[in-house]
Amino acid sequence: VDREDQAQLADLMEPLHAADIADLLEQINAYDRKRLIQLYGRxxxxxxxxxxxxxxxxEVIAILNPVVLAEAVRDLESDDVVDLIEDLEEPQQEAILEALEDSDRIAVEQSMxxxxxxxxxxxxxxxxxxxxHWNVGQVIDFMRESDDLPEQFYHVVLVDPRLRPVGNVTLGRIMGSPRNVQISDLMEETFEAFSADLDEEDVAYAFNQYHLISAPVVDGNGxxxxxxxxxxxxxxxDEEHEEDILRLAGVGEESSLSDRVMDTTKxxxxxxxxxxxxxxxxxxVIAQFEETIAGFVALAVLMPIVASMGGNAGTQSLTVAVRALATRDLTGSNVWRVIRRxxxxxxxxxxxxxxxxxxxxIVWFGSPLLGAVIAISMVINLVVAGLAGTIIPIVLDKLKIDPALASGAFVTTVTDVVGFFAFLGLAAMILL
Amino acid sequence: VDREDQAQLADLMEPLHAADIADLLEQINAYDRKRLIQLYGRxxxxxxxxxxxxxxxxEVIAILNPVVLAEAVRDLESDDVVDLIEDLEEPQQEAILEALEDSDRIAVEQSMxxxxxxxxxxxxxxxxxxxxHWNVGQVIDFMRESDDLPEQFYHVVLVDPRLRPVGNVTLGRIMGSPRNVQISDLMEETFEAFSADLDEEDVAYAFNQYHLISAPVVDGNGxxxxxxxxxxxxxxxDEEHEEDILRLAGVGEESSLSDRVMDTTKxxxxxxxxxxxxxxxxxxVIAQFEETIAGFVALAVLMPIVASMGGNAGTQSLTVAVRALATRDLTGSNVWRVIRRxxxxxxxxxxxxxxxxxxxxIVWFGSPLLGAVIAISMVINLVVAGLAGTIIPIVLDKLKIDPALASGAFVTTVTDVVGFFAFLGLAAMILL
Structure with missing residues (x-):
């Protein structure tokens, strides 16, 4: 790019997959990105x-020449166009929609x-x-005559006269069968149709759970x-997982390396x-025990240990619980067993x-009583951590609050408060 | 199950997908599981x-009657059998391998x-x-005559005379083309072949990155x-994500709700x-400042705040860095930009x-100097948290240590030590 050699750039980019070029564009800085796109050109x-x-x-759409942009979006399937424009600002959305052919634009607008x-x-x-009611031969002839087959498809969806899907037939089974076989005899055992307003998270769960390859979507009338x-x-x-990880760490949604400093900070x-x-x-809690600490400064040295161990154990339990809720492995039937465990x-x-x-x-401070205090409070806090780490996500989930997002704060509060209170309270009783 | 009504049980289970039955078996307790399986029977x-x-x-394999077990595994594709037996103990593995037909057994043993x-x-x-060199008609005839097509397949793999894969053709394109078209003219643009000893994580990454549907695997000779x-x-x-989440929380690998108490504890x-x-x-670190604390107990009350804020900010940075490393978004070309951010x-x-x-x-303890101490140490610790949270995962990754597993401990150590040291050290200098 620095040598502004357009031909060489084209040669270098040619063998790259679109996804890799996108990664490349994300990783270079804004100035280089602009120059690269302008040079890459047509x-x-x-x-x-x-x-x-x-x-x-x-940023890239703003840099691109409108003609090039129109050309670019026209190749895409309707779902990719939807995905592309749904997060864009109004004027950019309009520009892209206008570049589409009428039939595609209507499809995209309906999806939106x-x-x-x-x-x-x-x-x-x-x-x-x-x-x-067709047979294999009719389906094959229909497909051969159709000149507008999608780029990628894996099933033929069988429909009744009212256009309601009744089953899926894999292309493999169609090709492996003689022409006179009824197509409905080849339907797959597992068949799921999704309502168009179903949450995409539920769709992804079903794909993963039932090993689906493709599934029809139906409107309110089926x-x-x-x-x-x-x-x-x-x-x-992939996205949901990413979100869960980031939420568990308190990073917020859709955080990415390309966010600006102020966005990330916010x-x-x-x-x-x-x-x-x-x-x-x-x-x-600690302030309640100022006198105890003043009388025995070793307490201040040791107290973070109890709280920190509780916090870690709580995080372990809550992460397992949050994941089990997300994968629907934690249900009413095993909740008590999990809490007990x-x-x-x-x-x-x-x-x-x-x-x-x-x-x-005992070794560090030479005080068996101090040893007893820290030992007892450690047991109390780790048991509480296990309980709170499991019950808090379950309760949040019941209240329809995302447990990945909110559990951490609650569990840490519980383990900190219990940790300091148990340790300093016991110390006040036993040591003084 | 309690009424031991076999017919009714069969009726209830009939419409369920295998994955749902498996979930059901996981969620009930061991005793019910045994009775259910014995009743479900044949x-x-x-x-x-x-x-x-x-x-x-x-547990289930041990309960199942060997004849039923043999029947069960014979239906599976070779990859599912491999997945099934690779984590089993020797004797159970043998029993299942013996139940397979010869050709399947050899395929499974080769995969193993x-x-x-x-x-x-x-x-x-x-x-x-x-x-x-075949044309579309030849491929279709070949498939129609073959009576052993896999349950699910989406591509025909084109091979050269030495059985080396040269490209993929989707079934959709074959069906949409006239019989006399050369099959090699229909090859997909994006084509990846994987070496058999490639890590499955890299395979999953490539599928996700390049939107692959199926891809051939080759041996050392291609x-x-x-x-x-x-x-x-x-x-x-899905599994890799799960592992990453659990590792970040320090739960260890392959933790699941069905683990026993002792396994989980370990x-x-x-x-x-x-x-x-x-x-x-x-x-x-705190112990170095015992005298300072003894002179000013409010320090003991406030010091966990600085450490805890640092720990949280560090976790945020490290989670973003660990994810960016896993998705290969964080590379040599943007590492300095990310650290600076x-x-x-x-x-x-x-x-x-x-x-x-x-x-x-100031409000709580009425001491502007204490306010200054906590303010300065907060800034120091949050900057250090951002730095450590980014640099530590990157360094671990370079050293080929899984950053998801090990970063947390290092980053927390840094933020705790720096947090307490900055706060108490400044307090010792300024307040006393």
Missing amino acids: EFEGEILSELDENIRE SFPENSAGRLMQREVVMAPE RLVGVITIDDAMAVL KRFPWLAVNLVTAILASL ETLVGLINGAVFAIVMALIG | EFEGEILSELDENIRE SFPENSAGRLMQREVVMAPE RLVGVITIDDAMAVL KRFPWLAVNLVTAILASL ETLVGLINGAVFAIVMALIG
Whole structure:
């Protein structure tokens, strides 16, 4: 790029997949990105746009020549166009919609009428369907005559006369069967149709659970309106996981490396603020025992250990609980067993670390009583951590609050408060 | 089940998908599970076994009648059998291998000869391939005559005379083309072949990055030995994510709700032990300032706040860094930009919380100097948190240590030590 050699750039980019070019564009800085795109020039694959992070995508669309942009989006399937434009600002959306052919624009606009993160947004409109009474030969002839088959499809969706999907037939089974076989005899055993307003998270769960490859989407009247393919479901699953990880760490949604400093700062701020409140609550507990600490400064040295162990054990339990809720492995039928298990785990690990800490207390400070105090409070806090780490996510989930987002703050508050209170309270009773 | 009504049970289970039956078996307790399986009796779908958690699977296989078990595994594709047996104990493995037909057994044994978590273990042996010089008609006739097509396949793999894959053709394109078209003219643009000993994580990454649906696997000589389909890649991706989340929380690998109490206790122990060492290091820092604390007990009340804010900010930065490393978004070309961004974010949030804490320090304890101490140490610790949270995962990754597993302990150590040292050290200098 620095040598402004357009031909060489084209040679270098040629063998790269759109996804890799998108990654490349994300990783270089804004100035180089602009120069690269202007030099790359004439052609710009629509797929590259699909693969870009939102922020960068807006930037790139603003740089691109409108003619090149129109060309780029025209290649894309309807679901990719929806995915591309749903996060853009109004004027950019309009520009792209106008570049589409009429039929495509209507398809995209219809998809956009479904709620965000719904099956309707995820689906592609291009569906290969056949009446259920056809035979294999009719289906093959129909496909051969059709000159507008989607790029990628894996099933023929069988529909009844009212266009309601009744089953899926894999292309493999069609090709492996003689022409006179009834197509409906080849239907797959597992068949799921999704309502267009279903949450995409539920769609991804079903794809993963039932090993689906593609599934039809129906409108309110049960009529076929589109099809979702596994690669889109995989992308959703990937995104949901990413969100869960980031939420558990208090980073907020859709955080990415290409966010600007102020955006990142703002996204992380709320969680730190919540943590500050938590920490202050813990400090208020400590403040109740100022006299105890003044009388025995070793307490100040050791007290963070109890709280920190509780916080870690709580995080372990809550992460397992949050994941089990997300994968629907934690249900009414095993909730008591899980709570009992976490409590027992806390008790056993608490007992082990209690012994270790008692020894450290005795060796370091020469006080068996101090050892006893830290040992007892360690057991108490690890049991509480196991209980709180399991019960808090379950309760939040029941209250329809995302447990990945909110559990951490609550569990840490509990383990900090209990940790300091148990340790300093016992110390006040036993040592003074 | 309690009424031992076999017919009714069969009716209830009939409409359920194997994956749902597996979930059901996982959620009930061991006693009910045994009775349910014995009552369910004669038939047992192999797929249910595939879907079960390891621990439960061993238990179920031990309960199942050998004849029923043999029946169950014979239906499965070779990759599912591999997945089923690779975690079983020797004798159970043998029993299942003996139940297979000779050709299947050999296929499974060959797959088992590849390293764990490799593409070779993930692939299915059943491949539909065609010589690259055939035309569409020949391919269709070949498939129609073959009576052993896999259950699910999406591509015909074109091979050269040495059985080396040269491209993929989607079934859709074959069906949409006239019989006399050269099959090699229909090849897909994006084509990836994986070496059998490639790590399954890399395979899943490539599927997600390039939107692959299926991809051939080759041996050391480049010859086609199997094919990996997207549903298997999706399962790997799901597992990897799960592992990353659990590792970040220090829960250890393959933790699941069906683990027994002692297993869970043991898995969580190492992380808690590491945390104990970290906490003791922090305590050693505090111990250096015992006199300072004795002179000014308010320090003991406030000091956990600085450490806790640093720990949280560090976790935020490290989670973003660990994810960016996993998704390969963080590379040599943007590492300095990311470090600079994280430092700036730490500086800005640090400044905001410094002001808040200074006010709290003044109002609560009436000491502007204490306010200044906590404010300055807050800024220092949040900047350090941003730096450590980014640099530590990157360094661990360079050293080939899984950053998801190890970063947390290091980052917390840094933020605890720096937090206590900055706060108490400044207090010693300024207040006394």
